[in-house]
Amino acid sequence: DAGITQSPRHKVTETGTPVTLRCHQTENHRYMYWYRQDPGHGLRLIHYSYGVKDTDKGEVSDGYSVSRSKTEDFLLTLESATSSQTSVYFCAISGTGDSPLHFGNGTRLTVT
Amino acid sequence: AQSVTQLGSHVSVSEGALVLLRCNYSSSVPPYLFWYVQYPNQGLQLLLKYTTGATLVKGINGFEAEFKKSETSFHLTKPSAHMSDAAEYFCAVGHAGGTSYGKLTFGQGTILTVHP
Numbered sequence: 001d002a003g004i005t006q007s008p009r010h011k012v013t014e015t016g017t018p019v020t021l022r023c024h025q026t027e028n029h030r031y032m033y034w035y036r037q038d039p040g041h042g043l044r045l046i047h048y049s050y051g052v053k054d055t056d057k058g059e060v061s062d063g064y065s066v067s068r069s070k071t072e073d074f075l076l077t078l079e080s081a082t083s084s085q086t087s088v089y090f091c092a093i094s095g096t097g098d099s100p101l102h103f104g105n106g107t108r109l110t111v112t
Numbered sequence: 113a114q115s116v117t118q119l120g121s122h123v124s125v126s127e128g129a130l131v132l133l134r135c136n137y138s139s140s141v142p143p144y145l146f147w148y149v150q151y152p153n154q155g156l157q158l159l160l161k162y163t164t165g166a167t168l169v170k171g172i173n174g175f176e177a178e179f180k181k182s183e184t185s186f187h188l189t190k191p192s193a194h195m196s197d198a199a200e201y202f203c204a205v206g207h208a209g210g211t212s213y214g215k216l217t218f219g220q221g222t223i224l225t226v227h228p
Contacts, residue, residue: 004155031214033214033215035218040121040220041220042116042202042204042218042219042220042221043156043202043204043216043218044218045215045216048214048215058215059217090155090156092156092214094214100146100158100161101156101158101214101216102158103148103155103156103157104155105153105154105155106153106154106155
């Protein structure tokens with residue numbers, strides 16, 4: 001999967017707890033993205049990064065924050081998890097120009 | 113603003129039959145269009161993309177799609193379905209320009225079932 005590792009692969013957490021998901025890439029790609037996948041909605045962009053310490057919001061960013069202190073790592077944090085954040089989260093990467101997105105295998109998060 | 117509509121959340125075909133998955137988009141700027149496939153418990157894999165140039169695009173596994181600007185469509189086809197084609201398929205739209213390229217808007221997905 002184009003050198004993308006997401007961790008953990010599965011997580012169950014309680015409402016109100018903080019959660020951090022990690023995306024690690026070995027491709028040295030500049031751009032990294034977090035999407036969430038929900039039935040009937042396809043995938044929706046949460047946040048993205050266009051370089052170290054350069055991030056911006058996507059379509060559904062409320063309740064999420066991100067950080068990128070190294071090229072290879074892009075962290076997604078749920079400050080206080082809610083049941084509406086139960087979803088499958090995908091990290092994607094791309095190089096410059098018109099290279100397509102490559103996706104990780106996803107993290108299935110359940111908030112009880 | 114951009115959006116994608118995939119017509120039919122489930123499509124069922126017989127092995128060897130034509131596969132047709134429909135996608136319509138809206139975009140205020142010239143679009144980049146993509147089809148991705150997702151197998152169970154996996155990430156999305158790129159099937160094909162249209163950026164500029166030839167409007168008939170060929171992808172992996174025998175799939176192709178045609179960009180029709182007048183119809184704002186990008187339907188995915190395969191002449192003869194194989195059992196291994198059973199998966200969920202996503203159409204997505206993006207556009208050119210630096211960080212915008214990977215900011216895709218996805219359709220809701222179409223689950224393809226292939227019967228023996």
